[in-house]
Amino acid sequence: MYRSGTRRATVLTVIALAAAGLAACGSGSKEQAQSGPVSLTWWGWNAFNNVQAIKDFEAANPQIKVTYKQYAYNDYVTALRPGLSSDKGPDVFQVQPGDLTTNFGPLAVPVEDRAAKDLGKDWAGKFNPEGLSQLQLDKKQVALPAYMSAAGLIYYNKKILDQYGLGVPTDFEQWKKVCATLKTHNLKCLAHGAKDAWVNTDVYLSLINSIAPGRVYDAIQGKASWTDQEFVQAMSAWKDLFTSGIIPAGATAATEYPDAQTTFLSDQAAFIALGTWNTPATMTKTGQTDAQKTVTKKIDGLFLSAPFPAPVTGGEPTKPFGGPDNGFAVSAKSSKQDAAFKFLEFLTAGDGQKIQAAGGNIPAITSVKVATTDVINPTQVADIERQQHSLTDLIGARQIPYSDLTTALGDALSAVAAGTTSPEDALKKVESASKSVSR
Structure with missing residues (x-):
């Protein structure tokens, strides 16, 4: 969606933070032993229908509680840098293609291994290809798309x-x-x-x-x-x-x-x-x-x-030009990565995609069609369907990296x-x- 045009953190600064964070967490999954419900923190600036997403996820996963923290975009970028380099930041955080992925992708856990385990070896084929490619960094999938969008x-x-x-x-x-x-x-x-x-x-x-x-x-x-x-x-x-x-x-x-x-x-x-x-x-x-x-x-x-x-x-x-409107990633500093990945997959490959579709957004999972039952006028149905089809033939990306x-x-x-x-x-x-x- 829209965003403010503000100067971003330099890549070198963030990569330095990433190196410190990843060195601290090592190569294995960081997961604390939990004696009770797991509490996740989720940060974003415009996560669509986050109240419904949390409600539906918690109903299906009663041992996991999610708290969403909303920021204005500029404040989000400022807060995310120190948050992801400490243990007081989010477990799951929002990104978008371009410099936000470039700057903060190094602080996320690549999803390939976990997605293959949970979603199947053909997991990537479920997504709009542009939804994945624009959220990659150094050939690693550092985030998964929430929904697709295009300008033009x-x-x-x-x-x-x-x-x-x-x-x-x-x-x-x-x-x-x-x-x-x-x-x-x-x-x-x-x-x-x-x-x-x-x-x-x-x-x-x-x-x-x-x-x-x-x-x-x-x-x-x-x-x-x-x-x-x-x-x-x-x-x-x-x-x-x-x-x-x-x-x-x-x-x-x-x-x-x-x-x-x-x-x-x-x-x-x-x-x-x-x-x-x-x-x-x-x-x-x-x-x-x-x-x-x-x-x-x-x-x-x-x-x-x-x-x-x-x-x-x-x-x-x-x-049209575009790709994933935004996406979500799991923090490399999270001590609750199993629960965080479960929530990430709900948002991007599970029922979270139905929430996007019901709200008129174009899902990143190609098998989920955007809903047209809530249109104001029947003439808008064909327009919405044309928009979804156009996402399969984009001329290029919307963000500059x-x-x-x-x-x-x-x-x-x-x-x-x-x-x-x-x-x-x-x-x-x-x-x-x-x-x-x-x-």
């Missing part, structure tokens, strides 16, 4: 478009015409929180993956230059979103959550650029009930999704959106940061 989408309010006889745009030329009509009715076009680097990066990846499909992943690995023509073209398209009015004035001071999402859900804007994680709040009764708590106006739109429009007239919109490069791209996008630098100069700084990355 816009969500739109069909009620608004129908009211003014408008269609869903497939390229910028069409989109600008739609936006012009909406403006005459005092409506915003694309609600966007450009204060948040993560959503700016999602949009840029949508643009570059339309212009030059997959090329950005070469640049991330240092095999292509960020100053190449296609990257400049995508950055110019990013600028055009603001100068053309597709993204309204004031967006650079707004956050995606709650500002842009509230604007969208309260019928003030027709579009928002989010990924499949936005489906529960927009297409399910349960999710919309939760979303209503943050929106004053009654949510009564009809929400659907479509590919992010192509910046080039007549161009092909991006394919190098924190300095992530920060540099976020800074570049912010500067271009604010009009303080040109696309060319912004990308020169990104390329400079890319050259300094140790891959």
Whole structure:
């Protein structure tokens, strides 16, 4: 899901902590003899429906008690580093692809041996392959995915478009015409929180993956230059979103959550650029009930999704990009690893996947289909099913695994959106940061 764009701990610092932690625990499983119920601590920043997960797990495993500790994302990253290097941290903790896995994967217990024992030798075949590959570090599976998600989408309010006889745009030329009509009715076009680097990066990846499909992943690995023509073209398209009015004035001071999402859900804007994680709040009764708590106006739109429009007239919109939205790992410092693995497997390969599916999230276990019985409108069923199918043909990942490069791209996008630098100069700084990355 979404996250704040903040500088991460360096890999070297965390690896040093990992070395100390792993040296202390040795090569065997750390498991204290328990005379009574085992108490597990579970840390995260947005573990989906954690109350239900704990309730169902404890009902099936009465000798294990789980306590969930919720953090704001930035606070979580700060707390996790010392927590995982001591015996006062979590037994099970949340991660996501990219630099969070890179930084904290060394402090987790690889799951392969335990998964093969508990889930069978073919355990990996049960999961979406991208769900596993993006949570690996040095060819070791350091975490298992909670559910899958992809960006490269816009969500739109069909009620608004129908009211003014408008269609869903497939390229910028069409989109600008739609936006012009909406403006005459005092409506915003694309609600966007450009204060948040993560959503700016999602949009840029949508643009570059339309212009030059997959090329950005070469640049991330240092095999292509960020100053190449296609990257400049995508950055110019990013600028055009603001100068053309597709993204309204004031967006650079707004956050995606709650500002842009509230604007969208309260019928003030027709579009928002989010990924499949936005489906529960927009297409399910349960999710919309939760979303209503943050929106004053009654949510009564009809929400659907479509590919992010192509910046080039007549161009092909991006394919979805993403992978595991987040996942969970067992701490190498945990003294209760047997119980911790049992809980991990419940969340990622057991009934926890049914909880994800029931809530409108796309399960990481491919045999579990996302539920559509809770949709608000029958037309949303096909949309949700299309989303799940699209997760089998991703163009690439959503997260960048190098924190300095992530920060540099976020800074570049912010500067271009604010009009303080040109696309060319912004990308020169990104390329400079890319050259300094140790891959």
